[in-house]
Amino acid sequence: MTATVHVLPNTPATRHDWRLAEVLALFAQPFNDLLFQAQSVHRAYFDANRVQVSTLLSIKTGACPEDCKYCPQSGHYNTGLEREKLMQVQQVIEAAKRAKDIGSTRFCMGAAWKHPSGKDFPYVLEMVKGVKALGMETCMTLGKLSRSQSEALATAGLDYYNHNLDTSPEFYGNIITTRTYSERLQTLAYVRDAGMKICCGGILGMGESTDDRAKLLMQLANLPQHPESVPINMLVKVQGTPLENAEEVDPFDFIRMLAVARIMLPKSHVRLSAGREQMNEQMQALAFFAGANSIFYGEKLLTTDNPQAEKDLALFARLGIKPEEREEHADEVHQGAIEQALLAQQNERLFYNAAA
Ligand code: SF4
Numbered sequence: 001m002t003a004t005v006h007v008l009p010n011t012p013a014t015r016h017d018w019r020l021a022e023v024l025a026l027f028a029q030p031f032n033d034l035l036f037q038a039q040s041v042h043r044a045y046f047d048a049n050r051v052q053v054s055t056l057l058s059i060k061t062g063a064c065p066e067d068c069k070y071c072p073q074s075g076h077y078n079t080g081l082e083r084e085k086l087m088q089v090q091q092v093i094e095a096a097k098r099a100k101d102i103g104s105t106r107f108c109m110g111a112a113w114k115h116p117s118g119k120d121f122p123y124v125l126e127m128v129k130g131v132k133a134l135g136m137e138t139c140m141t142l143g144k145l146s147r148s149q150s151e152a153l154a155t156a157g158l159d160y161y162n163h164n165l166d167t168s169p170e171f172y173g174n175i176i177t178t179r180t181y182s183e184r185l186q187t188l189a190y191v192r193d194a195g196m197k198i199c200c201g202g203i204l205g206m207g208e209s210t211d212d213r214a215k216l217l218m219q220l221a222n223l224p225q226h227p228e229s230v231p232i233n234m235l236v237k238v239q240g241t242p243l244e245n246a247e248e249v250d251p252f253d254f255i256r257m258l259a260v261a262r263i264m265l266p267k268s269h270v271r272l273s274a275g276r277e278q279m280n281e282q283m284q285a286l287a288f289f290a291g292a293n294s295i296f297y298g299e300k301l302l303t304t305d306n307p308q309a310e311k312d313l314a315l316f317a318r319l320g321i322k323p324e325e326r327e328e329h330a331d332e333v334h335q336g337a338i339e340q341a342l343l344a345q346q347n348e349r350l351f352y353n354a355a356a
Pocket of ligand 1: 064065066067068071072073075112
């Protein structure tokens, strides 16, 4: 099955020279103008009715030595989170098989580490090889990497490495003190040099200003090559973390962030990421219209709840959205599993009673 992409006569160029005033002007547009612009850019590069689906598994949970103020996995805060050691390679591969069976095309593995240790790293490489052998795209988030670790992961078959910048360089010190912004940029450079794709984004709702949001997007868009995947997270306020009482983000401001990300990073997948559970279906639909075209699906989003796969498929069916095929080596059997799941949902809809 081939996707229809509506290419505009003037396909917007991919830029790497954004200035703050221009980005703030995008944010300041009337909401409908911004959404129209974002949707136009979106249609120039993507099928507007396809959304990429990934599944995320926490392969090592809690007791992280970093002090990210939003994170229940940090060992600095008492959130009651159950700590788990690094999972066994076979368990991870079994989880990836289940994710593939429910139609996920990418399997993301996350470990709460400052950086992978020499003791754990060989197991991590085995996980990459095992998941890759299932025909899925692989993604990992393991903290800071050295050049040689980046190269070893790429050789093992890792497609994407996730390492978020979280916020602007100026606001960053209010949120994390144990790892610098430049260390993050260095890891991203190693990942890129090793030939892997980058997944990098940020979080809204930590007390940052619109300027900080704009500056985060400038960091991402002004990199020599745009990250292929840009997760935009809404803070999930977890009791016991320093941000447990942070002020709510205006939902329209969150949609604005997605729309500006879509305009500045026209070829990247913009992921509606953590915090989706708190969003109603109307807000998710608006997020897709603003240019979000990737979600986490099924399993659990690291340690915070993620809407269940059935709910996601039901929303997709109501909106006429289909899961995106893998970029390379489209696997018909795999795609068939997704289509079957959607069909089952659509059949169920025949019995849906809107008045109930
Ligand atoms: S966000 Fe990552 S690095 Fe920061 S505390 Fe949580 S697990 Fe550790």
